[in-house]
Amino acid sequence: MSTLAVPGLLQEVRRYGRFDVNACLSCGSCTVVCNLSNGSASFPRKPIRRALLGLKGSLCGGLEPWLCHDCGDCSVACPRQAEPRESMMTLRRYLIAQYDFTRLASKVLGSRIGEILTLSLVGLLVFALVLVYHLYYMKVPMTVSEFVSTEMGFEHMFPTIWNFTIVVLLIPAVLLLINTIRMHRLALPGNDHVKIPLRSYFVEATTAFVHMFSHTNIRKCIQGIHKIRWTKHWLLGMAVSMMLFIKFFFLDWFQTDLIHPIYHPQRWLGYCAAAILLYIPLDILVGRIKKRVEMHKFSEPSDLILPVMLLLVALSGLAVHVFRYLEFALTSHILYAVHLAIAVPLVLIELPFGKWSHAFYRPIALYFQAVRERALTEEKVDQPSEELVPAGVESA
Ligand code: SF4
Ligand code: SF4
Incomplete structure (x- = not known):
């Protein structure tokens, strides 16, 4: 799986909804508070970082956005109001588009x-x-x-x-x-x-x-x-x-x-x-x-x-x-x-x-x-x- 950064990935993801994570400090509070995140499937911070870094291969190969149940506990815990719940929702929409062969x-x-x-x-x-x-x-x-x-x-x-x-x-x-x-x-x-x-x-x-x-x-x-x-x-x-x-x-x-x-x-x-x-x-x-x-x-x-x-x-x-x-x-x-x-x-x-x-x-x-x-x-x-x-x- 390619680990090369893809320029423009963030803009591509943002076509599918809110992904306003500029305020994110990468503190990890969202991941700690999420009861569905665990060692082998860590989210929401990890997939959000992949999108920010332009790692398209890792992002599309990750299943984490689907393991999220959209509860919002992470957004409540986020000290910077970076809305990780919304970002996960946007990543799910983005992944649906990536899976679809008809476009x-x-x-x-x-x-x-x-x-x-x-x-x-x-x-x-x-x-x-x-x-x-x-x-x-x-x-x-x-x-x-x-x-x-x-x-x-x-x-x-x-x-x-x-x-x-x-x-x-x-x-x-x-x-x-x-x-x-x-x-x-x-x-x-x-x-x-x-x-x-x-x-x-x-x-x-x-x-x-x-x-x-x-x-x-x-x-x-x-x-x-x-x-x-x-x-x-x-x-x-x-x-x-x-x-x-x-x-x-x-x-x-x-x-x-x-x-x-x-x-x-x-x-x-x-x-x-x-x-x-x-x-x-x-x-x-x-x-x-x-x-x-x-x-x-x-x-x-x-x-x-x-x-x-x-x-x-x-x-x-x-x-x-x-x-x-x-x-x-x-x-x-x-x-x-x-x-x-x-x-x-x-x-x-x-x-x-x-x-x-x-x-x-x-x-x-x-x-x-x-x-x-x-x-x-x-x-x-x-x-x-x-x-x-x-x-x-x-x-x-
Ligand atoms: S989204 Fe919020 S809680 Fe999660 S790493 Fe960024 S600043 Fe911390
Ligand atoms: S919205 Fe998703 S990532 Fe956030 S706490 Fe709920 S299940 Fe975890």
Whole structure:
């Protein structure tokens, strides 16, 4: 891994958010106070120094920004108000752009206009596809005025919407998989050049799943608020996962939901997930607007766009369900097009290229870190200590 300084790295990093560390004295208080930092993964001071020194290779090969859970304990402890929490957030955005082979993440995360424009374009494209489908591909094609005035159910779309949903979910999955391979190339064997035995990948295989589904490291942060934050984060993760899981494997549930009685478990699973998807993004937005805690003190546009989109997806999905249940066929048909125009950009853009990708990269980084630590430990065990080396061996 190159240790050469890259001029302009700091400016490059600053495209992705606040990185105002000129006041930093390198005192290390932030690293001492951080409960997630440890000997083999020391942060936030270390990755911030790498960026300041222009060490691009070490910065991109480091996993530390992903091990940070954005709690803000370090910023509270910093005697110079250098905002290390914000810098770590910026480094995560920068790393997402480095992993992404399409370079779209750089446009989405590096520019507020770029993100809004990309999301809007994909939303408009979805509207256009809905229109084209009704005007040209239905058994009985319609005119535009018929499309906006005809009372239709959803049944005519069922086979098409199944194929469309699977494609929309598979695209970000494939993109994230390719970017994970690039992340692996950059981050392993890592800045300490440890040799990683294949066995370590298998032994630590459960780490990614444990962190993906538990987010348990949040609970280690100091302030009491993070215990509640963990609960909310976990509930949101479960609600989103459940919705994606249902869409991927049980789409016919959605298509036949009206024939199920009110006590059917499918309905209540959907209602619980919808309630969580309404409450928690709203709570995040209120927190960020009121700036009551350190972690909400500064928000980049992408910090607001994700909860806003989640909220709109939940609201539009709920509206479709209510109007469908009330048999307002035309309203629910139009609302469903609106729902798709918000949900599809959320999945196609925010998941592989935007802030949402942290839900994927963080557990993978924790997995890679666990693999690296295991390899380091085994390497140390395999090396005989100085006292055990027989006399004369060294000179031989
Ligand atoms: S960011 Fe603040 S706490 Fe951390 S090393 Fe710099 S001055 Fe010290
Ligand atoms: S924000 Fe929290 S987890 Fe991240 S470096 Fe600071 S103290 Fe550690």
